[in-house]
Amino acid sequence: MTTQTTREITYLEAVREALVQEMRADKEVFLIGEDVGTYGGAFGVSKGMLEEFGYERVRDTPISEAAIAGAATGAALMGMRPVMEVMFMDFLTISTNQLVNQAAKMRFMFGGKCSIPMVIRAPSGSGTGAAAQHSQSLEAWFVNVPGIKVVAPSSPYDAKGLLIAAIRDNNPVLFMEHKLLYRLKGPVPEESYCIPLQSAEVKREGRDLTIVAYSIMVPRALEAAEKLAAEGIDIEVVDPRSLKPLDEETIIRSVCKTGRVLIVHEAPLTGGFGGELAAVIAASEAFDYLDAPIRRLGGLNVPIPYNRTLERAAVPQVEDIVTAARALAQEGK
């Protein structure tokens, strides 16, 4: 990987580039999903791929997420490396039996005699006016299933590197692509590269407070950090990038440094992944460095509303992060 070949592309193009490069490199890799072929994917991720790889490797399916997940699981069992796409993460509910009871279990139940190298690509999150059935962030459910990994990149660079790592992984990996991030531009090398799944990244260094955020909440946290920097509050933003396996060390190190942590995610707060992060931090050596309670900021416990104003109000926005981070940073000061 050299910097000469790095250029600015969108998150969506980075996902496509990872798919194309992996499909060129390994003929066992194929894409399967609704409208991924002729239509080019619900959001246009696979545009042009049918022309290059043909119907065998870019497979349109009937409208049955159960069938997509089942077919992908079967193909993975037989040694292929399927990448399945659901149009919206919400539709994973229909795939859940195949994913949770079959794909996640087989390697364990057959004593390691098989592996399930598959990727489940799932556009997630709200902000597009798609209402309650097309806007969810369901990562916490899958994090709680042994045998499935969960990845949630926040930048074009991370999306490409993590998707390639996910495709090469021998386990089912749920790959969350936030719909609002698809148009985000960032530097991405042309060459193929891998980002190890268990590697969090400090996206911004700071002294006063750590924000742990992933997916769309990373750019929002970074924007909030810039605003608070003007007030003299110096925020560190840590992106776990992969929720499972989780790079606990990077997060703990950051909290040890700042003594304060705000966890931010879009999914509803109750039962959300933030609770897991909070518990990991509280149980670690970072406990002795905490100078304020661990705080979480998450979505409201409501289905995502269709009304744009209410939709916006239902999940953390930049100003919510600013308010919560400022209050936490100033607690006791």
Next chain:
Amino acid sequence: MATEVIMPKVDMVMETGTFVEWLKKEGDHVNKGDPLFVIDTDKAAIELESPADGILAGVKARINDVIPVTEIIAYILAPGEALPVKSAPQQVVTISAPARSRVSAAETVAIVSKTIEPGTVRVTPIARRLAKELQIDLTQLTGRGPRGRIHKADVLAFQKSQPSVESLSVPTAAVTAIESTTPVIPSATRAAPQIALPDARRKQVVPVAGARKIIADRMVHSAFTAPHINLSLKVDMTEAIRLRERVLEPLKIQTGQRVSFTAILARAVATVLPHHPYLNASLSDGNIILWEDIHLGIATSVEENLIVPVIREAQNRNLGQLVMALADLTDRARNRRLTPAEMMGSTFTISNLGMFGIESFTAIINPPESAILAVGKMVDTPVAHEGQIVLRPMMELTASADHRVSDGATVARFLADLKVTLENPYLLI
């Protein structure tokens, strides 16, 4: 329930208060907040308020009584209530008045009273840990967090505001008393035997107070609790002198300062000390804390007092940076413009009296450090060198260490390492 009225601790070093007068009579009804009694501290007379509503009873304190802090001097009873047979510990009222020194005699100090049950102090984990390390009693703090929660900043602010805290955890400005053959016996050491003073005319009586008292208390504490091991050796400074001459001009251009031998010594100590962790350590609460950082205290003479400005993380500074740090600290020390933070928290101290012609001496450890290095003057001395008797500039180093933390051999190895480094100063690169 009977509320105890106690001799309050209105500043950190207060151990007793002199009772002046009751402003209410026994049997009077008092309201919480009413002026109740007056005490005299060594700083001022202070009027104190009633901690509760009720009837003043069980009055024990009388004029000019010298009463230890927290001792019960009366009770406030509910109507019809009898005096407690013994002290009722449930309702201990801790009075913490802001430690205002030099208040006028008439000034009323507001009493912040609160009922504290053990274990109910709201405090963040790091603040709790820090308070333990600094031996600060959390019940004496008021937190600025929600519902009085104590944060790290509160503990640090408290520590800063209490340079005279007797807890030895804070090496402050305090001054390693270097010429230590006659330890000062301060008023605080109550065990001092009564010895008749000479029948001589007095020129002046200087109270043992302020910085002098802190020095006195610390040095007594160090001298009588830390068994000192003192080891000396002589270092041939020929090469160190050559090194200094070589770098004098370049470093002067770079830093604007002349390299001192103290800077070279500081660099040598900071280089060697990481290999001898028990000399860069503190004894605290049954543990020996080995410090990763070397916060190097440099004993500096300012008029009648010695102060110890601190070069933080000396292990990470090269010679030029040490020269600049030293120049800055000593300059500001002499102009009394150092902040308290710059004079506390050292983990090891260097004391150089060479400039006064002192050839060798032993120092008293500056607590909570566990070792100190006393540096003498370089003296041209006839020594055997490569089969000849020649004059070489010899400098005597005396390391004193706390025998509870380290042993003679540990100190010897440190000194030997330091000698090798100073005699081959290119090892400092």
